[in-house]
Amino acid sequence: MAIDKKADGPRLPNYMATTLIMIAVVGIVSVAISQGWLELDQDPVHLTVTAPEKVILPREGDVPFSYTVNLKNNTDDPILLEASTPCRVHRWFVADRGGNFVQGEPEEICAQVVMNADLTPESYLEDVNAITLDAARYTSGAEYQLMVRYWGYDRIHLFTAE
Secondary structure (H helix, E strand, O other), X not given: OOOXXXXXXXXXXXXXXXXXXXXXXXXXXXXXXXXXXXXXXXXXXXXXXEOOOEEOOOOOOEEEEEEEEXXXXXXXXXXXXXXXXXXXXXXXXXXXXXXOEEEEOOOOOOOOOOEEEEEXXXXXXXXXXXXXXXXXXXXXXXXXXXXXXXXXXEEEEEXXXX
């Protein structure tokens, strides 16, 4: 008795199916990492910025913009954090997609006191910052980069003005 190995319709070769599955998996993982759904805490100290991805611009005036920074110690040792002044602990500015300066934090009179903090193993520091964006400096439909420095660690958050 002979067994018919033909399927009812055309079949992709096995290597084609495997290739398509691998492309799909790589694509899904790439999107998950870029959107922040999957975090790879490979850095000894990891800074994350959580902020809106879109900002609605009024015709004129200011736009409130709030973001949260989280600095996590992924090591088994305490880390000493140091900043030359209190104003240097948390810094920010906004640049356009090409890296050109758009807006920064206003000048402050700052005490000349060195700031220190300990970040114990597997712990984190979190700070919420409410800033005001000058709507006249932004273009609807353009992408911008919020550049944040917190205790000497940098992170960029992309957002779109609408």
